[in-house]
Amino acid sequence: MHTGPEPHAVVHEPLVEARDLTRIWGKGAGAQIGVTGVDLRIDRGELVAIVGPSGSGKSTLGALIAGIDTPTSGSLVVAGTRIDRMKVDQLAAWRGANVGIVFQDFHLLPTLTAQENVELAIELGGSGAGRRLRRRAARTMLDRVGLGGHHRKLPAQMSGGEQQRVGIARALVTQPALLVADEPTGALDQANGHVVFELLTAVARNGTTVVFITHDLALAAAADRIVSMIDGQVASVTAQRSSGALATGITTAMATGVAP
Amino acid sequence: MSGLLGQVRRAPGRIIASVLALSLAIGAIGVLAIPTVTEGSLHAAVERDGLGDIIVGTTPLDRQQVELLRGIPNVASVSAAAVVAVELDAAAGAGERSAVDTVRLIGLAPDRELDLLRIDAGRVATGPGEVVASPGLAEPGDRIVAGGRTFDVVGVGAALLWVGADALYGDIDEMAALARGAGTNHLSILAVFDDESSLRAIVADVREALATDGDTFTEFPEYLPDGTTPIDADIRQVSTLIGMLGVMAGLVALVLLASTTNTLITERTREVAVMRALGGRRRPLRRRLRRIAIGITAASLVVGLPLGVVISNVIARMVLEEFVGITPEVAVDWRVLVGSAVGALIGARLVAARAARRVTNAQLAAALRDREGAPFGASWLQRSIAALPTGGLISRIATRSSLRRPGRTVAVVAQIAAAVGVAFLVPSLATSVNEYNSAAFESWQWEVSAVAEDAGLPIDAAVADAVDGVAGFEAGIYTFGSIDDWEVDAWGIRHDTVMFDADLRAGRAPAPGEHETMVSAGFAERRGIDIGDTIEVELAPGTVPYEVVGLVDDYSRAIYIDREILAADVGAPGRANVVWSLSETPIGALIDGSRFDLPTLDVSTAEEVRAESGAGRDAIVVIFGAIGAIVAGVAALAVMSSMLVSLFERRHELAALQSLGARRRRLRGLLVRELLPLGAVGTALGLVLGGLGTRGIIGSFESSNAVDIGVVDAVGAIPFVVGATVLMLVALVLVAVRSASRRPIAVTLRGAA
Ligand SMILES: Nc1ncnc2c1ncn2[C@@H]1O[C@H](COP(=O)(O)OP(=O)(O)OP(=O)(O)O)[C@@H](O)[C@H]1O
Numbered sequence A: 001m002h003t004g005p006e007p008h009a010v011v012h013e014p015l016v017e018a019r020d021l022t023r024i025w026g027k028g029a030g031a032q033i034g035v036t037g038v039d040l041r042i043d044r045g046e047l048v049a050i051v052g053p054s055g056s057g058k059s060t061l062g063a064l065i066a067g068i069d070t071p072t073s074g075s076l077v078v079a080g081t082r083i084d085r086m087k088v089d090q091l092a093a094w095r096g097a098n099v100g101i102v103f104q105d106f107h108l109l110p111t112l113t114a115q116e117n118v119e120l121a122i123e124l125g126g127s128g129a130g131r132r133l134r135r136r137a138a139r140t141m142l143d144r145v146g147l148g149g150h151h152r153k154l155p156a157q158m159s160g161g162e163q164q165r166v167g168i169a170r171a172l173v174t175q176p177a178l179l180v181a182d183e184p185t186g187a188l189d190q191a192n193g194h195v196v197f198e199l200l201t202a203v204a205r206n207g208t209t210v211v212f213i214t215h216d217l218a219l220a221a222a223a224d225r226i227v228s229m230i231d232g233q234v235a236s237v238t239a240q241r242s243s244g245a246l247a248t249g250i251t252t253a254m255a256t257g258v259a260p
Numbered sequence B: 001m002s003g004l005l006g007q008v009r010r011a012p013g014r015i016i017a018s019v020l021a022l023s024l025a026i027g028a029i030g031v032l033a034i035p036t037v038t039e040g041s042l043h044a045a046v047e048r049d050g051l052g053d054i055i056v057g058t059t060p061l062d063r064q065q066v067e068l069l070r071g072i073p074n075v076a077s078v079s080a081a082a083v084v085a086v087e088l089d090a091a092a093g094a095g096e097r098s099a100v101d102t103v104r105l106i107g108l109a110p111d112r113e114l115d116l117l118r119i120d121a122g123r124v125a126t127g128p129g130e131v132v133a134s135p136g137l138a139e140p141g142d143r144i145v146a147g148g149r150t151f152d153v154v155g156v157g158a159a160l161l162w163v164g165a166d167a168l169y170g171d172i173d174e175m176a177a178l179a180r181g182a183g184t185n186h187l188s189i190l191a192v193f194d195d196e197s198s199l200r201a202i203v204a205d206v207r208e209a210l211a212t213d214g215d216t217f218t219e220f221p222e223y224l225p226d227g228t229t230p231i232d233a234d235i236r237q238v239s240t241l242i243g244m245l246g247v248m249a250g251l252v253a254l255v256l257l258a259s260t261t262n263t264l265i266t267e268r269t270r271e272v273a274v275m276r277a278l279g280g281r282r283r284p285l286r287r288r289l290r291r292i293a294i295g296i297t298a299a300s301l302v303v304g305l306p307l308g309v310v311i312s313n314v315i316a317r318m319v320l321e322e323f324v325g326i327t328p329e330v331a332v333d334w335r336v337l338v339g340s341a342v343g344a345l346i347g348a349r350l351v352a353a354r355a356a357r358r359v360t361n362a363q364l365a366a367a368l369r370d371r372e373g374a375p376f377g378a379s380w381l382q383r384s385i386a387a388l389p390t391g392g393l394i395s396r397i398a399t400r401s402s403l404r405r406p407g408r409t410v411a412v413v414a415q416i417a418a419a420v421g422v423a424f425l426v427p428s429l430a431t432s433v434n435e436y437n438s439a440a441f442e443s444w445q446w447e448v449s450a451v452a453e454d455a456g457l458p459i460d461a462a463v464a465d466a467v468d469g470v471a472g473f474e475a476g477i478y479t480f481g482s483i484d485d486w487e488v489d490a491w492g493i494r495h496d497t498v499m500f501d502a503d504l505r506a507g508r509a510p511a512p513g514e515h516e517t518m519v520s521a522g523f524a525e526r527r528g529i530d531i532g533d534t535i536e537v538e539l540a541p542g543t544v545p546y547e548v549v550g551l552v553d554d555y556s557r558a559i560y561i562d563r564e565i566l567a568a569d570v571g572a573p574g575r576a577n578v579v580w581s582l583s584e585t586p587i588g589a590l591i592d593g594s595r596f597d598l599p600t601l602d603v604s605t606a607e608e609v610r611a612e613s614g615a616g617r618d619a620i621v622v623i624f625g626a627i628g629a630i631v632a633g634v635a636a637l638a639v640m641s642s643m644l645v646s647l648f649e650r651r652h653e654l655a656a657l658q659s660l661g662a663r664r665r666r667l668r669g670l671l672v673r674e675l676l677p678l679g680a681v682g683t684a685l686g687l688v689l690g691g692l693g694t695r696g697i698i699g700s701f702e703s704s705n706a707v708d709i710g711v712v713d714a715v716g717a718i719p720f721v722v723g724a725t726v727l728m729l730v731a732l733v734l735v736a737v738r739s740a741s742r743r744p745i746a747v748t749l750r751g752a753a
């Protein structure tokens, strides 16, 4: 299925540093806990998988790290910036420059073609690249995800796998320090899922920090580290590139009921 | 019902907003009731106060002559009255209270069946020396000196026929003695069959009966067929206009109703999908959705129907108080009330059924993910637009999003057009009426016009000649006639007049001593009258032929005849009833009676006359403004509501943009780019429609009145209309972006409700 862990260019310098991170919805008895008391450090260039049973807070943690949600309390530093108290517009600018996000159901702009969707990320990313440059970068990126002949297609004219590859191209085209993917293969069949996952590992190999959320333990096994979550808390984190620790992580994940 | 309560508990804000929107929509339909409520109030007054079907002035008649008229076929009742205008002398009690200087003395027979008095305070007069004063003139217990006589005011009240006039109602013989020629000089006749031709037959018979004693009509009879009132004609014009705006209001209200109902159901797409996924069958789900919509509409009726009654009554009252001077009681137009209730329920049911079918037929997987089911690229047009990459990416999103749901885009443009159209139509009507009023004055040169209050031609031939002899003064005749049953103003002017500077479209002025006439060009055109034709003009005493020699642009329905000829033709050779003056100053000296023996005159300056029509215009503007505000407001609300729905549906898209780094400024930019063209097209369309609507309404008045009115577009209003539209769209954008950025992006993208 996949080629297994390969040596990555991990620099031992933190890209994500979460301290006592908590996200709760509502107050009092009806409060819903997303994550609570999460301490987590992810280094530059790491490929990290987040696993755990449904409702354990994986998506919540991913959203916080990607800066598309704001923690209730705790501190969160990503790519050298404290993002937990940022204003809406600052945070938007920060996202544009630092993160690429891949969603389970793609969230492409339905009125833009593949090419335009990718260009849009460059424009909103605030790199200030000219139109010609943007077009070239978008085309190159689409070629790299294997959509060379599809850049003029609208999302409605593409398969799920193709759309997700556009999503990845869009997330990567700004060369972000961090890529967050929440079940990027969840809506895809096995073959398409495999292609997408291969792309993510390739990205990580090139030095981008990748955090991906998955239910698929076989995919998780390809990561440098596995973060297992239970009930909004980090239950265990495997040691880096230690196959033994990785095995422990998988065992924990299995014990907590994650279907492979 | 419990289901409905559950809905209210779950999303109170949204449900309350829907109920309010629907209530306003239903209430706006109340505008349709204004004409009937107005006419209903008037007709109730007619029934109650015994208004005749024919009103006419006569030469002095005695009791026996009047008695004989009762024998004429189809006459149900005849009441004679003595009406005379006199000076009101400053008098004990009343003097300081009243700013009036002339007053009508009206003597009414105690046993009459028509022209009943409505007593507001005190009691009726029971003999000579006692009077009932019109409201505002005096109070019971006051003593009033008028026409050299002292009267005790015993009550306050009015008869419908003279409502709004300053009058003292008293003993018939006492007033008859004060009138010229001693006798009653006014007839009110009630007919059994009161259609127009029956009334004309009665008038012919009465004319004949009076002629046997050498008597005649002194004014053109006023026909009030089918229970109408003298003010009906004015009221009906206003009512017709209001009715047209009412239809607009109704249409706009229906759109709002449809969009609100549609929203209510569309919002439940996901919920319905869940229930279907759990095994819910479509049919019961649809029924449930329909029930929610109908339940909310029913709840809205509770607020909307009374609101409609209030709207119609407030405006009807404004109309009646402004134009008639009567304060109507609260009236309800049951047809409109029931109609709007049934219409709202049926409309809601139809729209709900359609929306429910769409929602329950939506693709389950897509609906469960709470993604809207309108992909872009399904049509050839959308694909070709996408293949033509022009402008910035944000602009492309904006344009394509409008094309994505063409039906909705068209609806929004139409609603903006409706709001703008009404907002432009109302001031255009106002400016047209304004311009029309001043255009109708344009040819008249006088600064002061003094019109005799009494019927007939009360200015003696010798006095008329003497007035003509004073530089800057001229006597004239202002009376009425009828051509092919169209009532026309009949002006008697000297052939060498300096008071009327005819704006001739064709022909010439009548030659002295000839039965020739100039006719209003607009009227002539509509009635097929040409120069060289001989027209039969019915005047007070009978029908007289005149040769048409000129057509004048006077924005009126009038004929202009040599004064001597007209005087003779109305049976009063040499006499007149108007004195015109070119300057304001010396009129006092002329009319105070020291130089000439003039009857009681109603003196007004050109400025006053203009101000009066200005006041009437202001009233119209206020009334139309109120209705226009309702219609435009409802339309604006409809735009807001359907725009907010489509923006709500696109929240995922906006969230995705934000996740890519778009700041709020970008989102605003996108929405502005998206809405501005819709606003621009809607506004342009609205202005065109408003202009066409104004032309249509004015045109219908022109043809129903056979008179030129002319359209003047309220160009000055355009910046305001455009400004208001822009403001509304900007508000919409701000609200949408605010709500898009308030919620965490992650939450929106999850699709959690
Ligand atoms: N917007 C929200 N409002 C209230 N509670 C929420 C919200 N989003 C998430 N939660 C709650 O937070 C908890 C964690 O949710 P989260 O989506 O992070 O789980 P997850 O691990 O991603 O699950 P899954 O594997 O099913 O995607 C859940 O109990 C959920 O009910």
Ligand SMILES: [Mg+2]
Binding pocket: A058, A059, A060, A182
């Ligand atoms: Mg999740």
